[in-house]
Amino acid sequence: MTINSITFLSLVRREVARFTKVAIQTIFAPLISTGLYLIIFSYSFQNREVAGYGVPYISFIVPGLIMMSLIQNSFANTSSSLIGAKYNGIIIDFLLAPFSYIELSLGFMIGGMVRGLLVATVTYLVSIYFYGGAIAHPFLALFFAILVSSIFSLFGIIAGLWAEKFDHVSIFSNFFITPLTFLSGVFYSVKGLPGIWSEVSLFNPVFYMVDAVRFAFIGQSDMSPYFSALVIFSLAVFLLVIVTYLFKIGYKVKS
């Protein structure tokens, strides 16, 4: 497992430059949709508190909305980069160049993380206007954000490698990412869910991500943040191994 810094950084540079060249689509468009959520929820539930948390609703959902931006944009970056590369034929550039498999995994992953973290940071800056901007554990928030963005960047790589056309990526996005995100407690506390649904939510990995970041923001969460950290970290390592293996076998890119 070797990394050539110039080779590796060139891939990261390419991945970051790719989305910044179309910043209106990749940074500002997601920001508008998250901004609309903030406006709607802050005015609709102005005086409401979340049961068991004792914080205003807007303070409760801001970490969830930031997570949502992070997840969707990290995933979108790597998945669209790879399916685009397949579509344009430039996927062979990555195969002909002397990348190690771990360099490919990390290079694409970091590109996705940069976009996810950038959109999440801008979303946070906008959210300061709505809730004041307090973060109980800022370094923990950054740590969780980095881990979550890596997970969904890696998911995006798997989707991009698996997909044979752009439609396939939206299957991943519409049938997995969006439902798992919306049902992860972004907008509510899973403790308050009726009956079995509270337990079912524990099988949703995104729940641990949202919950952990919520702990970092407001100092309260449904689960222990240490347990959430363990789940998130394990998932990130597992996906990194899977993605590196997929690059090694040339999954759907080598004939």
Add this chain to the structure above:
Amino acid sequence: MVYSDRLRDIYGGDFVTTAIKIRDINKTYGELQALDDVNLDIKKGEFFGLLGPNGAGKSTLIGILGGLVKKDSGNVTVLGKDIIKNYRETKKSLGIVPQEITFDPYFTVRETLEIHSGYFGIKDNDQKIDELLNALSLSDKAEIGPRQLSGGMKRRLLIAKALVHDPEIIVLDEPTAGVDVELRNSLWEYVINLNNQGKTIILTTHYLEEAEALCDRIAIMNKGKIVKVDTKENLINSIDKKLIKIQFADSVQGLEDELQEINFDLNKDKREIEIETAKQDLDKILKKINRLNLDIVDMNIESAKLEDVFIKLTSLGGDDN
């Protein structure tokens, strides 16, 4: 002194004389045997032609070399290194121009070459990039996106990408398809210059006259097999054919009687004749024509061309090796 050090002394520090060694390569796509026990050695510094009809297996073989295609069995070394075990080193030694035109729509021509240099571990490669842009007549297009390039320009950008890391072995898979004649000539000048500097060139092309003019040795592939590998001269000499073209001052009479057993074409006004014959009959035919005492204005005798070799070997489906 160890053996390898002695070899280094003898060969001036570089004792690997084979650029590419291909052994027992097989590749199937479902029922199709794309490559069937392919063995091939390409020497360092050669200008090597890899020819064959569509579907012969040329691009599959190149794909295996570059890591785009997974082989079923066999092994390949590049400058003595295995392409699987030492894939990072072998990829740095190879510059492959693929047949399909591909481009990254997000980056300008110069940015594309900068990024590509980086992929191969090269920082600040402006001098080489400028040299390539100039050699491939892309200097004035350096700051525009590839969507604005014509088909021929996009192909030249592909060539620049393959050469940007100054590889020892350059594989050109149909590099001149869609490139106009003038630029084709300047491209070949540049490639010949690289070959003169010691770079190994492997060329696949449908333009057989290009292969004939450029290549030292040629492998002809058909149906996944190498059916012949030899020097260009030996390949051409293997075809026993001469084409005699004679132009007479006036219409000729009596030729049909004199050349009864010979295959010839006489044009409408009976002033020009083309005779295809074997080498050993050349003297006999010329003496027969001489006996007619005709006024000859011009005469030309052509040998077989690479195209004849190609047609013979591929239409027979590979009868020898």
